[in-house]
Amino acid sequence: MTETVKPTYSLFEITKYYLKLGTWGFGGPVALVGYMHRDLVENKGWLTEEEYKEGLALAQLAPGPLAAQLGIYIGFAGYGVLGATLAGLAFVLPSFIMVVLLGMAYKLYGGLAWMQAVFYGVGAAVIGIIGMSAYKLTIKSISKFDPAAMKAKWLLWLFYSIGIAITIITQKEEVLIFLACGILYMIIKAPPRWIKKPAIVPAVILIGSGFWRYDGKTLENIAWFFLKAGAFVFGSGLAIVPFLHGGVVKEFGWLNEHQFVDAVAVAMITPGPVVITAGFIGYLVAGFPGACVATVATFLPCYIFTLSLAPSFKKIAKNASIKAFVDGITASVIGALVGSVVIIGFRSIIDFTTAVIAVFAALALIYLKKLQEPYIIGIAAAIGLAIKFL
Numbered sequence: 001m002t003e004t005v006k007p008t009y010s011l012f013e014i015t016k017y018y019l020k021l022g023t024w025g026f027g028g029p030v031a032l033v034g035y036m037h038r039d040l041v042e043n044k045g046w047l048t049e050e051e052y053k054e055g056l057a058l059a060q061l062a063p064g065p066l067a068a069q070l071g072i073y074i075g076f077a078g079y080g081v082l083g084a085t086l087a088g089l090a091f092v093l094p095s096f097i098m099v100v101l102l103g104m105a106y107k108l109y110g111g112l113a114w115m116q117a118v119f120y121g122v123g124a125a126v127i128g129i130i131g132m133s134a135y136k137l138t139i140k141s142i143s144k145f146d147p148a149a150m151k152a153k154w155l156l157w158l159f160y161s162i163g164i165a166i167t168i169i170t171q172k173e174e175v176l177i178f179l180a181c182g183i184l185y186m187i188i189k190a191p192p193r194w195i196k197k198p199a200i201v202p203a204v205i206l207i208g209s210g211f212w213r214y215d216g217k218t219l220e221n222i223a224w225f226f227l228k229a230g231a232f233v234f235g236s237g238l239a240i241v242p243f244l245h246g247g248v249v250k251e252f253g254w255l256n257e258h259q260f261v262d263a264v265a266v267a268m269i270t271p272g273p274v275v276i277t278a279g280f281i282g283y284l285v286a287g288f289p290g291a292c293v294a295t296v297a298t299f300l301p302c303y304i305f306t307l308s309l310a311p312s313f314k315k316i317a318k319n320a321s322i323k324a325f326v327d328g329i330t331a332s333v334i335g336a337l338v339g340s341v342v343i344i345g346f347r348s349i350i351d352f353t354t355a356v357i358a359v360f361a362a363l364a365l366i367y368l369k370k371l372q373e374p375y376i377i378g379i380a381a382a383i384g385l386a387i388k389f390l
Helices: 011-024 028-043 049-061 066-109 113-141 147-152 154-170 175-189 216-230 237-251 257-269 274-316 320-348 352-367 373-389
Strands: none
Touching (some): 011 028, 011 066, 028 049, 028 066, 049 066, 049 274, 066 113, 113 257, 113 320, 113 352, 147 154, 154 175, 154 320, 216 237, 216 274, 237 257, 237 274, 237 320, 257 274, 257 320, 257 373, 352 373
């Protein structure tokens, strides 16, 4: 969308739309992106097909959760920095409020039998959902499990396998490995001009729920950790899971394994971007200030990259080196996601029943297309309650 063309919608209308999408938009990043196409291109006619695809291309190329990145770009395309800011805030705010309220309830009632029963079923379902999402991301971003396709993309499959192996062996995610895969793939597939010709690179309830309980050092750690995580989420919000698991559980020990799975479950049952789980985790660690810091730090890289790239994106999008760099990083990040699913799965699937629930969740996503993640998790919660109390 060029700056000379006046948008057919007002700033208030686009902000109102993203507020509604953030409130009712269930189904994860792929579904949210689909809703935007249906609403803004097909129904309202606010964007052309070409304009939508341009925004989607940027969302896939730049780091940041896919749906949030696209929403911020569309806001920028129509009304510049103000449009990007309002669209982004409107999209994230509803789910942020929901995870804070859920965080309060979790801290108040997390030790009660009924809450434990709910997350007994939900935790298992989340493993099935994430596992299926990892499979979909694999065939979409690397290639199908076809010998010819795998042979053609053998280097990406190598990076993918490295991501899985390192995550399982070390039980944490190495950002430097992701960067190395991106740089190596770029050098091999589409070396930039500065490599060919070396040059300088440009340089009471509130008290009981811990609402305001935090310390300065913890907030500082939360800010830096989630800022780093937000800068390396490519394509799907679920790609942030391995980063969060390695830091939140292993490095800092803020949550245990079951609490972490519960945090991912909360992201699944709330609308809006999946990475809003950062807000829930931040709340459990440092109350409301922690939720605010974690959420802002996670979405800030997405916002900054969009504002930086959007004005000259058409030129950047054609750069083969940039595309190759992102492809390399994406392959290793998705591999890390698969590795995290393996690690978390071994600790969350504790008996035959949880194994059945996990398999049910995965199969439901395959064969029951209209049954979205929140409904699957709701069914799993009901099963957990039934098993524990009947």
